[in-house]
Amino acid sequence: MRRTIEPIPSAQNHLSGLVPCDTSLEWLQRAHAEQLALCDHLEEIADSLPGNVDLQKCLYAAKALGPLIKGVHTYEETILFPWLESTSNIQPALRETLNRLKFEHCEDACFAEELTDTLLRLGSGQSVNVEATGYMLRGFFEALRRHIAFEREHILSNLKAGNQ
Numbered sequence: 001m002r003r004t005i006e007p008i009p010s011a012q013n014h015l016s017g018l019v020p021c022d023t024s025l026e027w028l029q030r031a032h033a034e035q036l037a038l039c040d041h042l043e044e045i046a047d048s049l050p051g052n053v054d055l056q057k058c059l060y061a062a063k064a065l066g067p068l069i070k071g072v073h074t075y076e077e078t079i080l081f082p083w084l085e086s087t088s089n090i091q092p093a094l095r096e097t098l099n100r101l102k103f104e105h106c107e108d109a110c111f112a113e114e115l116t117d118t119l120l121r122l123g124s125g126q127s128v129n130v131e132a133t134g135y136m137l138r139g140f141f142e143a144l145r146r147h148i149a150f151e152r153e154h155i156l157s158n159l160k161a162g163n164q
Contacts, residue, residue, distance in 0.1 A: 024079060025159060031072045032148050038064055039141035045119070046137035050130040058123030062116045069112045073105045097154065104147055115140050
């Protein structure tokens with residue numbers, strides 16, 4: 001089944017001041033789905049290297065990558081994580097996990113910037129090192145898929161259990 005990427009509202013504008021609730025958690029689940037769809041597109045680009053690259057797909061991915069990553073990180077770091085940290089019975093392991101996820105967000109954001117530049121060059125027909133680009137693409141989408149799987153298993157599943 002092929003996922004499609006649709007624009008999602010900015011976390012800053014749409015969710016500002018909210019605590020996690022069914023609506024904001026649905027937003028995060030949808031944002032995760034959008035990120036996974038983008039990962040699928042990045043994998044298709046990586047698989048098409050070196051000679052079968054869809055230039056439009058590269059440009060589209062380059063334009064979607066930064067805002068999508070930033071929107072999800074903004075939601076998690078300004079709404080979800082502070083709310084989790086504010087609970088009176090937060091476990092030290094959860095606090096460490098949230099710190100690690102924040103650090104991963106920084107790494108992902110920097111990696112996304114570099115990847116965006118490379119995808120823009122590739123999509124404009126400029127010369128790129130295709131081997132390095134393939135490694136960049138695979139490194140990014142594989143790390144992002146792992147990050148999302150971890151959040152779903154260890155953060156969202158606990159929130160859903162707590163809401164029932």
